[in-house]
Amino acid sequence: MAGTGSRLIDRRSALKGGLAAGVAMPFIARSGFAQGAGTVRIWTFMSAEGQSPREKVFKTLIDEFEAKNKVKVVVEPQPFQELETKFVAAVAQKRAPDLVWLRDTFLSLVVDRKGLADLNEVLTPDFKRDALPDMFEVFTQKSVFDGKRVSLPIWPSPAQIIFYRKDTLREIGLDAPPLAWETFTDAAAKLTKGDRIGFGLPTSDNSVSAFINIMSGFGPEIFDKTTGRLNLTGPQAIETANVVRALVAKGAVSKTLLNAMGDDIQDQFAAGRFAMAQAFAPRFQQYQKIAAGYDPKELAVSAWPSFGGRPPAVLLGPYWTVGLAATSQNKEAAAAFLESLYTPAASMRWAKDAGLIPDRRSVMKDPWFEKPEAAVTRNFYELLSGKGAFVFPQRVPDITKIFSVLNTSLQEIIGTDEKVEVILARAKTTLNW
Structure with missing residues (x-):
């Protein structure tokens, strides 16, 4: 495949003159920058000067792209909770960046407001021929709305999964958490010992919900195919609520943690407070790095238990995707930088240096993935490839408030004795479902 710089030239040549493949000549970009020069603005939650593993890889890829293409890449970090809403406003005001990081659960909101280019x-034809089929179809297909591809998923991840300490599981004679809820609750209860709690659940985040992750054990059927809604008063939701009640009754989940954010769970897990916890998969290395109450080598990952003999559940979302602003005046340079994030070499960097699952599946054939340090990446890859993996529907109504509403319900299920049917009916009314 041609280098990034030649892709920029080939792209403009084809657009300007419809030349045959392989013919390259100087171009004038639509933004007025000659021969690839210009600026690409990016909104993301990362900083180009950040010190996290993925920020360092990001900076390396930016430096390489700038050196090859005479294009300045300007990263403008944004609070991750506000990226989509701020971007929609910026598009309307003609001040949007060229590229933006978006959560998959917010794609429809941005698409409906015509914020993203196709x-x-x-x-490039090379990218569509070679890269797209090499990525995880479950992610790439979600980004296609009415035939238009509005974004590319980045860092394929199981998102919110279960982190666990192998040393604590060994105490009760297990190698890993049980993958059926009827046995998981008993195991989680046995893991509660002294100041250590069996299972930690965040209950106050606005972008994730442990209730949905537990309910995912019923598979993709939890979402109505027509509306994208969850049936919050149906038997599946009630059984999910009863599982939470059972976890509390058996001492596996604490009533004292009613306002825990994901960061709270992370910090307390690091201190040895939990044997297992719901966690954001891309933070695995961070969990290892800050481990104080246990040996970081004992950290491992698991799918969510299932109901009724179904495959273990892996709800793929929210996850990050990258889109191109419909109002961008530098689409070709921005698209070229976007492509540079998904080369096989970039995928290897994301994997080796940042501990992320490669976007390009073929990269998994590299001998490096057979090494012990790649074992967790292989585990994540297996979770993504399993029968129980699925994504949120393209359109989930009230996405800006569904997580907070269900987390309120989760707090009520954990902290009160009110009937779960009443709690769930109230959530349904609040969402006007």
């Missing part, structure tokens, strides 16, 4: 019009 990548089919700017991605």
